[in-house]
Amino acid sequence: MANLGERVLAGDIRAASRLIRNLEDGIPDTDLIMKDIFLKTGKSHVIGITGAPGAGKSTLTDELIAAFRKKDRSVGVMAVDPSSPFTGGAILGDRIRMMRHAEDKKVFVRSMASRGNMGGLSKAVGESIHVMDVLGQEVIIVETCGVGQQEVDIINHAHTVIVVLVPGMGDEVQALKAGLMEIADIFVINKADRDGAGKLYKEVLSVIEMSSRNCGGDGWTIPVLMVESVLEPHKFAASVAALGEKIEEHHQYLVANNLIEARIRNKTAAELNEALWASIMQPVLNELNAEGEFEMMVDQLMKRHIDPYTLAREIAGRYMKRSPCGDGSSADQS
Amino acid sequence: MSRKLRVLIAKPGLDGHDRGAKVLARAFRDEGYEVIYTGCHQTPEMIAAVAIQEDVDLVGLSCLSGAHNYLFPQVTRLLKEEGADDIVVMGGGIIPEQDHAALHEAGIAAIFGPGTPLDAITGWINDNVKPRD
Amino acid sequence: MFTPDLLDKSSQLRRKWEDEVKRTVEKHADQKESWTTLSDMDIKRLYGPEDIKDMDFARDIGYPGQFPYLRGNQVTGYRGKYWTFRMFSGMSTAVETNRRWHYLLQAGQTGLSTAFDFPTLMGYDTDSPRAKGECGKCGVAIDTIDDFQDLIQGIPLDKITTSMTINPPASVLWAMYIASAELQGVPLDKIGGTIQNDMLKEFIAQKTFMCPPDPSVKLISDTVEFGTHHVPKWNTISISGYHIREAGSTAVQELAFTLRDGMEYIEDATRRKGLHVDQFAQRLSFFFNAHIDFFEEIAKLRAARRIWARALKERYGAQDPRSLWMRFHTQTAGCSLTAQQPYNNVVRTAIEALAAVLGGTQSLHTNSLDEVFCLPSDSAVQIAIRTQQIIAEETGAANTIDPLAGSYFVESLTNQMEEAAWDYIHKIDDMGGMVKAIERGFPQMELSDAAYKFQRQIDSGEKTMVGINKYVEAEEQVNIPIVDIDESIEEEQLRRLAAVKRSRDSRYVAECLNDVLTVCKKGDNVMPTVIAAVKAHATVQEVCDVYREVYGEYRDPGIY
Numbered sequence A: 001m002a003n004l005g006e007r008v009l010a011g012d013i014r015a016a017s018r019l020i021r022n023l024e025d026g027i028p029d030t031d032l033i034m035k036d037i038f039l040k041t042g043k044s045h046v047i048g049i050t051g052a053p054g055a056g057k058s059t060l061t062d063e064l065i066a067a068f069r070k071k072d073r074s075v076g077v078m079a080v081d082p083s084s085p086f087t088g089g090a091i092l093g094d095r096i097r098m099m100r101h102a103e104d105k106k107v108f109v110r111s112m113a114s115r116g117n118m119g120g121l122s123k124a125v126g127e128s129i130h131v132m133d134v135l136g137q138e139v140i141i142v143e144t145c146g147v148g149q150q151e152v153d154i155i156n157h158a159h160t161v162i163v164v165l166v167p168g169m170g171d172e173v174q175a176l177k178a179g180l181m182e183i184a185d186i187f188v189i190n191k192a193d194r195d196g197a198g199k200l201y202k203e204v205l206s207v208i209e210m211s212s213r214n215c216g217g218d219g220w221t222i223p224v225l226m227v228e229s230v231l232e233p234h235k236f237a238a239s240v241a242a243l244g245e246k247i248e249e250h251h252q253y254l255v256a257n258n259l260i261e262a263r264i265r266n267k268t269a270a271e272l273n274e275a276l277w278a279s280i281m282q283p284v285l286n287e288l289n290a291e292g293e294f295e296m297m298v299d300q301l302m303k304r305h306i307d308p309y310t311l312a313r314e315i316a317g318r319y320m321k322r323s324p325c326g327d328g329s330s331a332d333q334s
Numbered sequence B: 001m002s003r004k005l006r007v008l009i010a011k012p013g014l015d016g017h018d019r020g021a022k023v024l025a026r027a028f029r030d031e032g033y034e035v036i037y038t039g040c041h042q043t044p045e046m047i048a049a050v051a052i053q054e055d056v057d058l059v060g061l062s063c064l065s066g067a068h069n070y071l072f073p074q075v076t077r078l079l080k081e082e083g084a085d086d087i088v089v090m091g092g093g094i095i096p097e098q099d100h101a102a103l104h105e106a107g108i109a110a111i112f113g114p115g116t117p118l119d120a121i122t123g124w125i126n127d128n129v130k131p132r133d
Numbered sequence C: 001m002f003t004p005d006l007l008d009k010s011s012q013l014r015r016k017w018e019d020e021v022k023r024t025v026e027k028h029a030d031q032k033e034s035w036t037t038l039s040d041m042d043i044k045r046l047y048g049p050e051d052i053k054d055m056d057f058a059r060d061i062g063y064p065g066q067f068p069y070l071r072g073n074q075v076t077g078y079r080g081k082y083w084t085f086r087m088f089s090g091m092s093t094a095v096e097t098n099r100r101w102h103y104l105l106q107a108g109q110t111g112l113s114t115a116f117d118f119p120t121l122m123g124y125d126t127d128s129p130r131a132k133g134e135c136g137k138c139g140v141a142i143d144t145i146d147d148f149q150d151l152i153q154g155i156p157l158d159k160i161t162t163s164m165t166i167n168p169p170a171s172v173l174w175a176m177y178i179a180s181a182e183l184q185g186v187p188l189d190k191i192g193g194t195i196q197n198d199m200l201k202e203f204i205a206q207k208t209f210m211c212p213p214d215p216s217v218k219l220i221s222d223t224v225e226f227g228t229h230h231v232p233k234w235n236t237i238s239i240s241g242y243h244i245r246e247a248g249s250t251a252v253q254e255l256a257f258t259l260r261d262g263m264e265y266i267e268d269a270t271r272r273k274g275l276h277v278d279q280f281a282q283r284l285s286f287f288f289n290a291h292i293d294f295f296e297e298i299a300k301l302r303a304a305r306r307i308w309a310r311a312l313k314e315r316y317g318a319q320d321p322r323s324l325w326m327r328f329h330t331q332t333a334g335c336s337l338t339a340q341q342p343y344n345n346v347v348r349t350a351i352e353a354l355a356a357v358l359g360g361t362q363s364l365h366t367n368s369l370d371e372v373f374c375l376p377s378d379s380a381v382q383i384a385i386r387t388q389q390i391i392a393e394e395t396g397a398a399n400t401i402d403p404l405a406g407s408y409f410v411e412s413l414t415n416q417m418e419e420a421a422w423d424y425i426h427k428i429d430d431m432g433g434m435v436k437a438i439e440r441g442f443p444q445m446e447l448s449d450a451a452y453k454f455q456r457q458i459d460s461g462e463k464t465m466v467g468i469n470k471y472v473e474a475e476e477q478v479n480i481p482i483v484d485i486d487e488s489i490e491e492e493q494l495r496r497l498a499a500v501k502r503s504r505d506s507r508y509v510a511e512c513l514n515d516v517l518t519v520c521k522k523g524d525n526v527m528p529t530v531i532a533a534v535k536a537h538a539t540v541q542e543v544c545d546v547y548r549e550v551y552g553e554y555r556d557p558g559i560y
């Protein structure tokens, strides 16, 4: 296993793609590999792209790859698509839009299925970003769709978040008010060939003007970019190149204002959280479940033979030298 | 904590007859696999690179242009060069019987001709291809 | 259609019959519960006057050569002239295809038809890295006008019509034909033939594409305009449902998408080129699939004629009766053939061909029994062409015009087809036309759904394919002689191309290509400059690269 980590650090694509697979499959002891990798990360600029399914995110990502490659940046892409809730299978459709870069050794695209709401996806994406980071991808684009909590968690791995909106898809402005506003660093109005692109542009601008993040917060004025239609390939390429510039500008802004620290701090805290969960809660739960104890405890609770708080303390006592919340007496003794 | 089968469905060559490839992509999703589809008009180099980056267990090649004798072995050769010959490669399309032996020789594990029921293909996969550990 | 008296009588008798059916079915249940066409249209046990009582004879049926042309364009039907027996062929090299053409002309074929290899179809030369392994595989490789000259060697261009199945580079191949006619000294108003030149169905179904939809349609309108003014006997677009069906559509989808494609071309040529519909509508022809569901196919072809006539008259204000004619070629369904028990394919093809004839086709290709495996062998082609001759001259099917007209069932099914097709057409109108619908992935998705559903129906046995899911032979030995394309022809073609590139005046070629570029950028008609370029021995790819540069390259969106 350790061998895999060394190979990744040596730039072996095959090892990297295998490691990402292990991360998404939740293979035990992958943390033993990640521990060496983590220390060498932090060099990449991570860009998140989110928006409704069909908004044109993958098409945009494809052109962004081209724009970054023109500037000789290496690019990694993590593209998340939903799994079928019925069969658990998935057709991962993002990659098809990026096939023209398939032979470019400095582009690494990886598709990932969301696998329902079982948790762990955000962790797997975050760790995969680390893998791409140590592989030397200078820019890493994370594409995910929708605005559920899971997607927001994923997108929080990014330094720069792009929200893609399309005219005529319904409740864009509503969605803005409902939370996208909180996460966007750049808005993109896509599919300029559709009716209503200009109107949407104005609406988004006015929502931004009214929002608190515009005047306060990190001080970055959220730009709204109209991207030309992909049906006009030359214009599309030029406007996406401009988007690429804007993304870099945002990154420079974060660096110049020491804001990148804050962003990475949040992400890093989340990682610690996830690691703690994985190494403490998950094994405990696994053990309780394996012996059927968990269900038995639920039975007890149902019958009101015992309360969950006492049970929790009891289990904590079983695994930890020290009770987790303290009982008031031990707090100052340590 | 369980591995899922990851499959790449690819159309090497210049023909655009993607009916079979797309039907297969859907059938595989319905079988519970995670499927990546490349679309039409891909080169063997592109296909091999994607198979590796996506860490798939199986590559299904579909070609109806008659160029399979060149294109299929090219894919297996490139995978081998990258040390990725543990990825199973199967082929489909209009492949005359007389070409099968040479294709098997070149590392194409199975060849499915026109009229093969979907269940026969997924059955073969379930018996012969496991997510690699 | 009927007097109240007759309808009364009919409904009395029908009730009596229905009672008896009920009693019988209680004793002996039907073999299955639902009976549908191949495309899942519900079919009744019996049709009667009630089913077509709302038809108006003059408005909906009429006579041959009369609006709405349900019964055909030609007043004499097949008595004046059978349909054209046109067999699609093309193999390996131009010289080889030329040999096959001479063979077919001797065997009684009346029109020529070419298949090109995939590099040519996609606008690549044999020396492109993308062409490796493909040369001559499914048709003839054409790189330059030199190959083209070999192809038409000994073929009198003023007497024989040629159909070229070519799409993205259609303007280039057509330019080669025109240039060759000029070199043979044949005036352009004497040459006739067809280029497929139908890009919309490529985006929908066959996926042979080069530039995005809108500029692709622009290039097509260029050929329409040039043809209208200079090559008046040429069919500039063969609007094709064949491939839509092969990609898995239903009969109604084939009908609706194909006709809506045709409407898109009319709209573009009138809007972009300022042509009047009557100036060019007669040069549009159609190409349909004849699948295995006999009556469904006949109804589809009859409905197609009527929809087109109505659309041309009512939507586009065509005045000339000839503009209202839908002329079409038909090919039997390749996707209905099986590699298993391949001789059954002869039977399938014969039935499909008969449907095409009863549907009133003007031209027909019958598939060879070995087409599932490879390029057809000479002996298989012979059976296929004999099939057409037997239908024409032995069966009597061609004696009478539109012999199924007035059939309660066939008229009713024809109406049903037409109605369902208009529903799709209006839906696409609402999306802003076919180009917009394609950009949204609408027809692609419809096809993908239909194809998957059909495959599931075959797998579950709900639909039958003999030899595939029923009457399967366990240990089948297929003994079909396979036509093998010699791998060495690629090298030969590479040598030929290299020789042409060496001997031509490359400065002049570059100038000509630059002229094409200028014209593309200005948005003018490309044809004159392309003709000049191919005469200067510019290759197919060199011209296509100019198109790609100006219009951008379209990549498969892979909609599933």
Ligand SMILES: Nc1nc2c(ncn2[C@@H]2O[C@H](COP(=O)(O)OP(=O)(O)O)[C@@H](O)[C@H]2O)c(=O)[nH]1
Residues within 6 Å of the ligand: A051, A052, A053, A054, A055, A056, A057, A058, A059, A060, A093, A094, A097, A145, A190, A191, A192, A193, A194, A228, A229, A230, A231, C439, C440, C441, C557
């Ligand atoms: N009309 C139009 N369609 C676009 C544009 N950009 C992307 N699309 C199409 O929208 C569909 C969905 O695009 P995709 O990039 O896969 O969207 P995603 O689901 O957000 O990743 C595809 O068919 C694209 O071709 C655009 O600018 N105009």
Ligand SMILES: [Mg+2]
Residues within 6 Å of the ligand: A057, A058, A059, A093, A094, A143
């Ligand atoms: Mg996407």
